[in-house]
Amino acid sequence: xxxxxSLVTELRRGTLTLAVLSQLRSxxxxxxxxxxxxxxxxxxxxxxxxxxxxxxxxxxLVTSSWDTTEKRPRKYYVxxxxxxxxxxxxxxxxxxxxxxxxxxxxxDESREVD
Amino acid sequence: xxxxxxxxxxxxxRLPEKEREDxxxxxxxxxxxxxxxxxxxxxxxxxLRELGSPFMLANxxxxxxxxxxxxxxxxxxxxxxxxxxPIVLLISFLSLLTVDFIEHSGVISVIEIFWMAIGNAFAxxxxxxxxxxxxxxxxxxxxxxxxxxxxxxxxxxxxxLKKSPSYLTEKAVxxxxxxxxxxxxxxxxxxxxxxxxxxxxxxxxxxxAPLFNNDVLLSYWPLVVAALxxxxxxxxxxxxxxxxxxxMAILNTLQLAFSTTVFLLIxxxxxxxxxxxxxxxPLPESYLERTLTITAIVVVGxxxxxxxxxxxxxxxxxx
Numbered sequence: 111x112x113x114x115x116s117l118v119t120e121l122r123r124g125t126l127t128l129a130v131l132s133q134l135r136s137x138x139x140x141x142x143x144x145x146x147x148x149x150x151x152x153x154x155x156x157x158x159x160x161x162x163x164x165x166x167x168x169x170x171l172v173t174s175s176w177d178t179t180e181k182r183p184r185k186y187y188v189x190x191x192x193x194x195x196x197x198x199x200x201x202x203x204x205x206x207x208x209x210x211x212x213x214x215x216x217x218d219e220s221r222e223v224d
Numbered sequence: 225x226x227x228x229x230x231x232x233x234x235x236x237x238r239l240p241e242k243e244r245e246d247x248x249x250x251x252x253x254x255x256x257x258x259x260x261x262x263x264x265x266x267x268x269x270x271x272l273r274e275l276g277s278p279f280m281l282a283n284x285x286x287x288x289x290x291x292x293x294x295x296x297x298x299x300x301x302x303x304x305x306x307x308x309x310p311i312v313l314l315i316s317f318l319s320l321l322t323v324d325f326i327e328h329s330g331v332i333s334v335i336e337i338f339w340m341a342i343g344n345a346f347a348x349x350x351x352x353x354x355x356x357x358x359x360x361x362x363x364x365x366x367x368x369x370x371x372x373x374x375x376x377x378x379x380x381x382x383x384x385l386k387k388s389p390s391y392l393t394e395k396a397v398x399x400x401x402x403x404x405x406x407x408x409x410x411x412x413x414x415x416x417x418x419x420x421x422x423x424x425x426x427x428x429x430x431x432x433a434p435l436f437n438n439d440v441l442l443s444y445w446p447l448v449v450a451a452l453x454x455x456x457x458x459x460x461x462x463x464x465x466x467x468x469x470x471x472m473a474i475l476n477t478l479q480l481a482f483s484t485t486v487f488l489l490i491x492x493x494x495x496x497x498x499x500x501x502x503x504x505x506p507l508p509e510s511y512l513e514r515t516l517t518i519t520a521i522v523v524v525g526x527x528x529x530x531x532x533x534x535x536x537x538x539x540x541x542x543x
Contacts, residue, residue: 140250141257157276160254161284164247176249184257185250 126154128204130162131197134172137188163187171196227268228255234278239285247285293364300463301364307403308356308456315410316352317345323421326431356456363457367464389466395537397462409455416441416448425504433500440495444486451483473538477531484527491516 129152133143140160147154166172171193177184189197232251236244258271275281293301321341328337389396415422419441424434458479465472490496497512 139257140254155276156254156274157281157284160250160281164285165287182253182256183249184253 125204126152126158126162127166128197128200129154130159130166131171131189131193131200134187134189134193135197137175137186139177139184139186143187166193227265227272228252231255231272231275231278235282235285238279238282243285292361292368294368297364297368297464300460301360303399304360304402304456304460304463305356307399308360308406308459309353311403311407311410312352312356313349315407315414316348317341319414319418319422320344320348323418326421326426359453359456360460363453363460367460387467392467395468397466397468402459402462405455406459409452413448413452424498424501433504434498435501437495437498440493441490444490447486447489451479451486454479454482468534468537470535470538473531473534476534480527480531484524487523488520491520 129147129150130143133146138146140156140163143163144154144156144159163172163174167174167187170190172187173190174185174187177186232248232255235251236248239247255271255275258274259267263271321338324337324341324344325334328340332340385391419436420434420438421431423436425432458475461475462472
């Protein structure tokens, strides 16, 4: 079971960046991001998400700003121009990969039936 | 409230100074986002549990290696230790044996001296092993950190094989050459630190006239230790790189130049030769000076040749 767990984690790890980028087309703060991801069924550990956001900022894919107008200051993240571009390309890659994998796995099933 | 601050403290104390404040602000804001207006301690705990161990969270923020010596250098690290430790232990044992032999010869048998040296050896071995481990590890940790920073994803091509030790067999760094580099280093170090017991006129197991003024000689220890460390680091670099390059030849030359300079500084110190030795070898002063000059020329010559050899091998590697 632990082997399966680690394989699943590995499988998902690569898609997390894409999932996070997809939600950052409009500004989000940490916890709102967790919630919007969860709503779509994507679970991400908070301890993975927050460091990831900082890394994305370092890579200049997202920009951040502090909103101090509300009672509590919040740090908002949003895709940069570069980030939008990369997100588009990454999305295309993902769609291609998942289509390929889909037909591969389909082929597998039909062979089993034979 | 207190728990939250403690949690943030536990995370940030594991992070670099300059990032702490920013990450603390961010964490505080996210944690309070997950909590209702009036929260209980239970809710506070639940929010923190959700975030997980502060140690793991801090790890997520770090972007430097979490190991001392990674897989890239581990092999070179072990092979350098495998070469260096036996040499250093052997040389320190031999110098111990010699000192004991000089001190006790004629009084007790050679076998007894041998056992005595073994008895004394353990403390020395322990000390020497610690020194070697420490400096070699430090060197590799520095390699690991500096290489990690500039690491870029380079495209590998079969042409890269032409730069590998397996292709450039003539320019490949051989284990034997590192062995001899380190061997001579260890011999010289042993002579330096035991000069008052080993070099001079010895009568009946007693050093009646040491060749060198030991205080003056040992006053150079920081330079000597720096040269020794430099030599070990150079050996580590040679093992890691595996092939002679121009850069290696330059580093090799710098190391040779430094150790030669230290040597020259020592032997041309006016007070280095012990005055007592003159009573056993009544030679004119000009004779002594000439001997020192000739020694210096020979040492400089040998080292210049070694440096030149490095460039000769390093230069071809670019073909």
